[in-house]
Amino acid sequence: MQAHQRMLDPTPNGLHSGESPLLQTLGLTKRYGDFLANDSIDIDIWPKEIHALLGENGAGKSTLVKAIYGLIQPSAGEIRWQGERIALSGPSEARTRGIGMVFQHFSLFDNLTVAENVALGLDGKESFKDMSARLEQVSKTYGLPLDPRREVWQLSVGERQRIEIVRALMQDPKFLILDEPTAVLTPQEADQLFIVLERLKAEGRAILYISHKLEEVKRLCDTATILRGGKKVDTCNPRLETAPSLARMMVGGEIKEVKAPAGRQTTVPRLVVNDLSLAPSEAHGVRLEHISFELKGGEILGIAGVAGNGQDELFAALSGERLSRDPGTVVIEGIAAGHLSITQRRKLGAAFVPEERLGHGTAPRMKLSENALLTGHAASGMVHHGFIDTAATLKTVDRATETFDVRKAKRDPEAASLSGGNLQKFIVGREILRNPAVLVVSQPTWGVDAGAAAVIRQALLDLATAGAAVLVTSQDLDELAEIADRIAVMFHGRLSAPLARSEATREKLGLLMGGSSLEPKEAAHAVGA
Amino acid sequence: MQLVLEKRAERSGTIALVSPLIAIGLTIVTMVILFAILGKNPLLALHAYFIAPLTDSYSLQEIAVKATPLVMIAIGLSLCYLANAWNIGAEGQFLIGAVAGSWIAVKTQGTDAGAWVLPAMLVLAAAAGALYALIPAICKVKFGASEILTSLMLVYVADLFLDYLVRGPWRDPHGFNFPTTAEFDPVATVPLLIEGGRLHLGSIIALLVVAAAAILLGRTIKGFEIRVVGAAPRAARFGGFNANQLIILTFAVSGALAGLAGIIEVAGPVGHLQPGISPGYGFTAIIVAFLGRLNPLGILIAGLFLALTFIGGEQAQIAMKIPLDVTKVFQGILLFYVLACDSLILYRFKLVFPNRQVASGTH
Structure with missing residues (x-):
């Protein structure tokens, strides 16, 4: 039925005429209830090709690769592998055929060694010794250094990703799927990864590269397929496109530009952290060590860093979800607050937006009005003598809806029924509407569509302009460059001295994110330690 | 073709209301099969269980009397369950409350103690029930001990303690060696609402508890917290x-609340302390709490319904020689179906025909 469409599809670059693609989907459709996650998608992947799969969150990228990797069964359409139609029973069949995948979220056991983790993921019958030897050899060949005997919890996120890549490569795949591999890497680590990927391509393998970082895609990929709302928008050569033109295809329109309002002035320090150290609350957690910074009103401080370097622990220590013995370690509005609960800190004028929207920032199965009460009960006049003022909670929902363009099916739905972007707008709105003196926000636009991301970043800038102190933790360096006045980097529970935005180049930040120091003397020291 | 459970975008309010009814329907179907297997006429048995008790004033009052402890205990349990705290030991707290309240009744027996006796019994019973429930709660919070196990085990401790008291120190000297205290004095007895009837003040207290819980959960920040x-x-x-x-x-x-229910039962319908004062109220209340969807009003209705099965069970035993244990079977099956039907609130059944077009194309 969909065949005629495919015939009209121009082959990119016209290079592949005559041969058949390595992998092909024809009219691939996946339906969840009434929702079409993938609507009749045709994609051709050729050997020796790095093929980008672009799209916003919810565009259907994950669904498509899950179908190709055999994790889900398509509702309609077909998948062809080397010209032959296949129906994958599961990922292990995909691996046997030569399809490998590296997930964004690793599936590794912290307490096992690298070799043990790899052995668990392989289907083969070779002995553990042979496997370890092969592991070392593959990791050497591709310049992905790994010590097979080390336990995973000791490794950095970049090293953990290497395990996943090596594990996939040990099965000698013809086709490798990578899901946002650079999301957790420093710029330098990303560069190293690109060298590996180029090499795999030169060996004749094909790579499907999922990303939303457009510069990266332009640099690395030969072909790009763009999805939007479950449908394929286009297949193009990303090198012939510009980042804005690719973004337009992804979003389906122009994205509002974020503008820093003029006349922003810094005032008194509103959030001060003095030599904050905190032991980890769970095994293999990160210890916070001697963190100090000062944040003035009117200022946005960005905290960059690879995930898992203590950002979550810092958020818990600032919010009061974890208390510090020494009250003076966290000072909010001039008042020592290290020993105060999250509710007391809110009463001092602090507001918090955690990374996880569902289950941390909101109770998923509760209504928005109840979720407004969740953080608003402290200091927003929603509670009188222990009784809830339902009208006040609903008013907060309405105001957040109006001010931040939260789209929802009815006035007061459950939090879980909103899309990621709309829920995040609600959460940020809920906190900003309280007029906080200090806002601590973690990954404000993680997994959020471009439109919502622009709204949220603008709101943070406006809040700072109004005089609040804003602390933004983000893994997205572009985001920090866009809104932060100063940027500090977290590594192994330590925070670097903040750099002014003008000094904070990608290269410098990348070095700090990888644990190097910017000063040569200390760098030598760090290597020794 | 395949039957799959599909997650709903939002919890279904309709199903949340209907699911207990579906569960009751399925239980009745199962019971019909069970009666048939036992060789009893299912229609007559259902009549004895569910219709006959509703036809005379004595049985109607008796239903309210039985529902009183069930509702009071279930309201307390629902607060625990909503907060993810699993108190399974309400039966023990019920018995300890009965024992503690009875202590005053036994000690003032035959004296000229005044009207303060009953209120003091109620307060002491509630305090004792609360303290007894705090044992598993503190073990949970301090040591991480499973409150499910500890609260359940304490039921047997309470049961044997009561047994010891009525066979030993508190035994009625004129009671022909039966394991029971003497009948409580009038000042130590819960007053009846209708002279010569069965309905007593405890039912009013249960209604007040339902109203208080509805306000707590629906209107207050503490209820939201729970x-x-x-x-x-x-x-x-x-x-x-x-x-x-x-x-x-x-x-x-x-x-x-369980302790209060305990003393009201002893100082009300029973009139003295003896073993077997509870036909498993503390456990049946768990079913009441879930059948009532952990909602105060729902619990009131569910409590009346479960009380009906107790009365109906007695009538079926008298009229048709159906064993009394069938009532417990009924209650167990009901809980099973209630929990099963709850998944329909968040999920829906769907028939799936995988790859219909594709399949016809190739084979």
């Missing part, structure tokens, strides 16, 4: 709510 701690623990911590404090509080409240 709900959010159970529904999303991490979000609750982010909201500034302390789950451990809430375990202590909900256990104490549910223990107090």
Whole structure:
């Protein structure tokens, strides 16, 4: 039925005429209830090709690769592998055929060694010794250094990703799927990864590269397929496109530009952290060590860093979800607050937006009005003598809806029924509407569509302009460059001295994110330690 | 073709109301099969169970009397369960409350103690039930001991303690060696609402408890705290709510209500302390709490319904020689179906025909 469409599809670059693609989907459709996650998608992947799969969150990228990797069964359409139609029973069949995948979220056991983790993921019958030897050899060949005997919890996120890549490569795949591999890497680590990927391509393998970082895609990929709302928008050569033109295809329109309002002035320090150290609350957690910074009103401080370097622990220590013995370690509005609960800190004028929207920032199965009460009960006049003022909670929902363009099916739905972007707008709105003196926000636009991301970043800038102190933790360096006045980097529970935005180049930040120091003397020291 | 459970975008309010009814329907179907297997006429048995008790005033009053402890205990349990604290030991808290309240009744027996006796009994029973419930709660919070096991085990401790007292120190000297205390004095007895009837003041107290719980859960920040701690623990911590404090509080409240129910039962319909004062109220109340969807009004209705099965069970035994244990079978099956039907609130059944077009194309 969909065949005629495919015939009209121009082959990119016209290079592949005559041969058949390595992998092909024809009219691939996946339906969840009434929702079409993938609507009749045709994609051709050729050997020796790095093929980008672009799209916003919810565009259907994950669904498509899950179908190709055999994790889900398509509702309609077909998948062809080397010209032959296949129906994958599961990922292990995909691996046997030569399809490998590296997930964004690793599936590794912290307490096992690298070799043990790899052995668990392989289907083969070779002995553990042979496997370890092969592991070392593959990791050497591709310049992905790994010590097979080390336990995973000791490794950095970049090293953990290497395990996943090596594990996939040990099965000698013809086709490798990578899901946002650079999301957790420093710029330098990303560069190293690109060298590996180029090499795999030169060996004749094909790579499907999922990303939303457009510069990266332009640099690395030969072909790009763009999805939007479950449908394929286009297949193009990303090198012939510009980042804005690719973004337009992804979003389906122009994205509002974020503008820093003029006349922003810094005032008194509103959030001060003095030599904050905190032991980890769970095994293999990160210890916070001697963190100090000062944040003035009117200022946005960005905290960059690879995930898992203590950002979550810092958020818990600032919010009061974890208390510090020494009250003076966290000072909010001039008042020592290290020993105060999250509710007391809110009463001092602090507001918090955690990374996880569902289950941390909101109770998923509760209504928005109840979720407004969740953080608003402290200091927003929603509670009188222990009784809830339902009208006040609903008013907060309405105001957040109006001010931040939260789209929802009815006035007061459950939090879980909103899309990621709309829920995040609600959460940020809920906190900003309280007029906080200090806002601590973690990954404000993680997994959020471009439109919502622009709204949220603008709101943070406006809040700072109004005089609040804003602390933004983000893994997205572009985001920090866009809104932060100063940027500090977290590594192994330590925070670097903040750099002014003008000094904070990608290269410098990348070095700090990888644990190097910017000063040569200390760098030598760090290597020794 | 395949039957799959599909997640709903939002919980279904209609199903939340209908699911207990579906569960009751399925239970009745199962019971019909069971009666048939036992060789009894299912229609007559259902009539004896569910219709006959509703036809005379004595049985109707008796239903209210039986529902009183069930509803009071289940309200307390629902607070625990909403907060994700699993108190399974209400039966023990019920018995300890009965024992503690009876202590005053036994000690004032035959004296000229005044009208303060009954209120003091009620207060002491509630306090004792609360303290008894705090044992598993504190073990949970301090040592991480499973409150399910500890609260359940304490039921047997309470049961044997009561047994010891009525066979030993508190035994009625004129009671022909039966294991029971003497009949309580009038000042130590819960007054009847209708002279010569069965209905007593306890039923009014149960209604007040239902109303208080409805206000607590629906209108107050404490009620919200209870709900959010159970529904999303991490979000609750982010909201500034302390789950451990809430375990202590909900256990104490549910223990107090169970203890109160215990003394009302002893000082009301029974009139003295003896073993076997509870036909398993503390356990049946668990079913009442879930059948009532952990909602105060729902619990009131569910309590009346479960009370009906107790009365109906007695009538079926008398009229048709159906064993009394069938009532417990009925209650167990009912809980099973209630929990099963709950999944329909968040999920729906769907028939799936995988790859229909594709399949026809190739084979």
